Amino acid sequence: MVRALRKRRELEIVQDNTNSIRKGDILLFVTMRNERIRLPFFISYYRALGINHFFFVDNDSDDGSLQSLLGQEDVSIWYSNASYKRARFGVDWLNYLQMRYAHQHWCLVVDVDEFFVYPFCDTRPIRALTDWLDASSIRSFGAMMLDMYPKGSLQDDPYSAGRDPFEIASWFDSGNYMISRNDRYGNLWIQGGPRARIFFADSPERAPALNKIPLVKWDRKYAFVSSTHMLLPRGLNQVYDEWGGEKISGCLLHAKFLNTFISKSEEELKRKQHFASGKEYQAYHDRLKESPEVWCKWSEKYINWRQLEILGLMSKGNWA
Amino acid sequence: MSVGIVMLVHDAVDRAEQVARHWAREGCPVVIHVDRRVDRETYDKLVSDLSDLADIRFSVRHRCEWGSWALVAATQTASELMLSAFPDVEHVYLASGSCLPLRPIQELRDYLARHPRTDFIESVTTDEVHWTIGGLDAERFTLRFPFSWKRQRFLFDRYVKFQRRIRFKRRIPADIVPHLGSQWWCLTRQTLSAILEGPERRRYDKYFSKVWIPDESYFQTLARQFSSNIESRSLTLSKFDFQGKPHIFYDDHLQLLRRSDCFVARKIWPNANKLYKAFLFDEPVSTSSTEPNPGKIDRIFAKAVERRTQGRPGLYMQSRFPREGFENGKTCASYSVFEGFSDLFEDFEGWLGKVTGARVHGHLYGPERVEFAGNQTLFSGALCDSADLRDYDPKGFLTSLIWNTRGERQCFQFGPRDNQEISWLMSTDTNAQISVISGAWAVPLFHSNLNFSEIRREAARLQRVESAHLDILNSQYTKARVRIWKMAEFIEAPMEPLQTIIDEIGVRSTRRLTEVPKMSDLTGFGQFLRNLKNQGMQPYLMGDFPVENEDPRRLKDRRRPYLVR
Structure with a gap:
């Protein structure tokens, strides 16, 4: 938390619409860098779910991402040209903003390529979920990342602004996830999916974590520890049941594997701003160059949340 | 001749107003009790908004904390007001601000008149x-x-x-x-x-x-x-979950609520615009059946509670990760494990697949790679054949495989060369059918072209591993269906045990086996075991073999030919 306060000096406010936030509003927090092409669909997706206010932290974009957000009334923007890595991948910045603005609000923390799916999301807005969580005295909601990919090469169908990325990347791995319990923070650690299968088949311990807790009824005492994988206090990580039952959970559809991915991984390699000096990106880069297909014959084509719930990737818990 | 509504309002006052208006418009007098915790301004607005309706009264307000006496006191004062202000009222219906009448009010009135x-x-x-x-x-x-x-x-x-x-x-x-x-009643x-x-x-x-x-x-x-x-019974459809919290109705419940034929439902999500529109403002849909029939809704909510408390057996995921002993089913379906069979029989997998129709894998836990059926590199759920990935979470690998292939019986080979991490999982799993021919791992060694000292060392290792594995299978904690034969004993009469196992899998037919898997050539195997013994390694898991330099298959054929019909 001290870190968050220290890192606030790196943030410079660009557009402040926080006055329009009302009690009970649902807030969304995101950091980004050069994501202009993704923004239109991202914003319209989450507006449709019922997000009331967007908090963007722009990490030195040079593609006009920031400019494209100016003037939107439900968007507030901060800018930073400091190191993403040293701000612990943006977590410090967001922790500060949340401490300041999100107290007693439900807030959703995602990346620009992550799309939140929860039980009944096709018929009930996100407020129905948060009202129900409030009534059930639940403060945090888990949503595992589900990597989505296209059939064929990533280059075959290029993404364009405003388009639903899952028209292109509509496939996923349904049942190859590995779970262990993290005793220090009490959260589950989930790895697997196409990234483990293709890029880390011989070094699974390095495969990226897929467990996330993106939706939290925020309190200024809370803090994300590492991205949204885990939180403090530890009780917030208890989004799973240990006595045989199922708690409610969702998924974050991850639109990473698009044609934008290849240029992005090249850029990230140059910046070396990601985990383990971008070893992850090195692996992607090398592998995708030789065989760019992620799809396999056991891949599952995405239909809706009900499909994910039947496959056991998420659960309705006792919400009906 | 009429029914009066006592309405307890705690929040979502604007919705309560709509509902009260609906009751009053349909000719039911309404007495509203508004929780003292609702602020004065909101209360005054509600009173003035409803001032155009003659048959609405407001009763003295109490501060209503959940589970406290104040709720009863509020009901009492409101009921007293109802009885004194509206002498025609015959039935009093207790409802809340988040209740919604589902059927035309006239039908409720008719029902009560009956x-x-x-x-x-x-x-x-x-x-x-x-x-x-x-x-x-x-x-x-x-x-x-x-x-x-x-x-x-x-x-x-x-x-x-x-x-x-x-x-x-x-x-x-x-x-x-x-x-x-x-809490919701209708009294005379x-x-x-x-x-x-x-x-x-x-x-x-x-x-x-x-x-x-x-x-x-x-x-x-x-x-x-x-x-x-x-x-x-209550005329209000109101379901509670396992924490005693009412289930909430949303827009997507519209059809269910319509078909329930209940008079009133609670609790409705205040933003369920479609529901409020359909039941308060649209042309009322008259129902043919007269008795409320909440069966289907009951089932849906009962299922939700069951999912929350028991979950889906054999599923391990982000919001269900049971501690050991609380799995309520370690895996989700039955599967069969064969140990030693593929060492003793040639192309055992092919034969087993043919007679059972099940999916037959090789050594899923083999040291080099996962031997999926049909030599595939990926399998159901996009499981990968990498041994590293599998060994990173060996138990999860098995539970995922069984989960991913629901509806199709899985069989796989196992032995002392394989990763032993799953021994306890399998042996304590009621879904596992484990059949072991102990000592059969010696057959590939017998056929191998290794130096004898290497063979001896490997045999000693495999025997040690298998013996530890058998201890687990024989332990008091075992819940799997375990059958263990010593190799010598098994080849005496292989058909009977095979028939039993196949019958238990019970996938295809109950006919007698017509085709036998081909046993590998065991000529000289007895001598091979004796050589091991002479070199200081005591092979005991395979039982007693005769030392004649003859193939024990033929030997036994002479003694007791097994019948194939």
Whole structure:
């Protein structure tokens, strides 16, 4: 938390619409860098779910991402040209903003390529979920990342602004996830999916974590520890049941594997701003160059949340 | 000739206004009680918004905390006002601001007219209920509850424990038998006025004011005192989950609610615009059936509770990760493990697949790679054949595989060369059928072209591993269906055990096996074992083999030819 306060000096406010936030509003927090092409669909997706206010932290974009957000009334923007890595991948910045603005609000923390799916999301807005969580005295909601990919090469169908990325990347791995319990923070650690299968088949311990807790009824005492994988206090990580039952959970559809991915991984390699000096990106880069297909014959084509719930990737818990 | 509505409003005041307006417009007088915790401004607005309707009254406001006596007091004052202000009212219906009438009000009126002397109030004795929360049913009536369950849970729990320890018990008034039931009732004027005007009311009130959640017991108990005809069910469709919290209805429940034929449902999400529009403002849909029929909704909510408390057996995922012993089924379906069979028989997998129709894998836990059926590199759920990935979470690999292939029987080979991490999982899993020919791992060694010293070392290792594995299978914790044959014993009469195993898998037919898997050539195997022994390694898991330099298959063929029909 001290870190968050220290890192606030790196943030410079660009557009402040926080006055329009009302009690009970649902807030969304995101950091980004050069994501202009993704923004239109991202914003319209989450507006449709019922997000009331967007908090963007722009990490030195040079593609006009920031400019494209100016003037939107439900968007507030901060800018930073400091190191993403040293701000612990943006977590410090967001922790500060949340401490300041999100107290007693439900807030959703995602990346620009992550799309939140929860039980009944096709018929009930996100407020129905948060009202129900409030009534059930639940403060945090888990949503595992589900990597989505296209059939064929990533280059075959290029993404364009405003388009639903899952028209292109509509496939996923349904049942190859590995779970262990993290005793220090009490959260589950989930790895697997196409990234483990293709890029880390011989070094699974390095495969990226897929467990996330993106939706939290925020309190200024809370803090994300590492991205949204885990939180403090530890009780917030208890989004799973240990006595045989199922708690409610969702998924974050991850639109990473698009044609934008290849240029992005090249850029990230140059910046070396990601985990383990971008070893992850090195692996992607090398592998995708030789065989760019992620799809396999056991891949599952995405239909809706009900499909994910039947496959056991998420659960309705006792919400009906 | 009419039914009056007593409405308890706590929040979502604008929705309550719409509903009250609907009741009044359809000719039902309404008395509204607004929780004192609703601010003055909102309350005044509600009063003025409804001032155009003649038959709406507001009763004195109480501060209503969940589970407290104030809820009963509020109901009492509102009911008194109803009975005195509207002398024509025959039935009084208790509803909340988040209740929604589902059927035309006239149908409710007709229904009540057909049951003129009947009180609809769920009222059961404490022995018969199983839905109470916190395990407090009978104790609601005998303990004291000075602390709030919602705000002071710690004190609440401690005080209950304390009273239990000192065996504290309040005396229940001798003339009543405690009953519990849904808070939402519909009583006749006679019964309701008898409760409110009874000579003993002060005494009862004094007692019930210290009972926990009296709104679920006060009227339910006293109605038994005064009513001549109780139908012990609520006309309000209201379902509770395992925490005692009401299930909420949303837009997507529209069809379900329509088909339920219930008169009133609770609780409705205040933003369920479609529901409010459909039931308050659209042309009412008259239903043919007259009795409420909430069966389907009951099932959906019961299922939700079951999912939350028991979950789907064999599923391990982000929000269900049971501790050991609480899995409620370690895997989700039956599967078969064969140990030693593929060493003893040539192309055992192919044969097994043919006779059972099941999916037959090779050594899923083999040291080099995962041997999926048909030599595939990926399998159902996009499981990968990388041994590193599998060994990173070997148990998860098996439970995922069984989960991913629901509906198709899985069989796989296992042996001492494989990763042994899953031994305990399999042996304690009731879904596992494990068949072992012990010592059969020696057959590939026997056929191998290794130096004998290497063979000896490897044999010693494999025997050690298999012996540890067999100890697990033989342990008292084993729940799997385990069958173990010593190799010597098995090849004496292989058909019988095979038939038993196949019958148990029971996938294809119950006919006798017509085709036998081909056993590998064992000529000289007895001598091979003796050589091992002579070199200082004692092979014992395979049982006693004759040392004749003859193939024991033929030997046994002569003695007891097995019949194939």
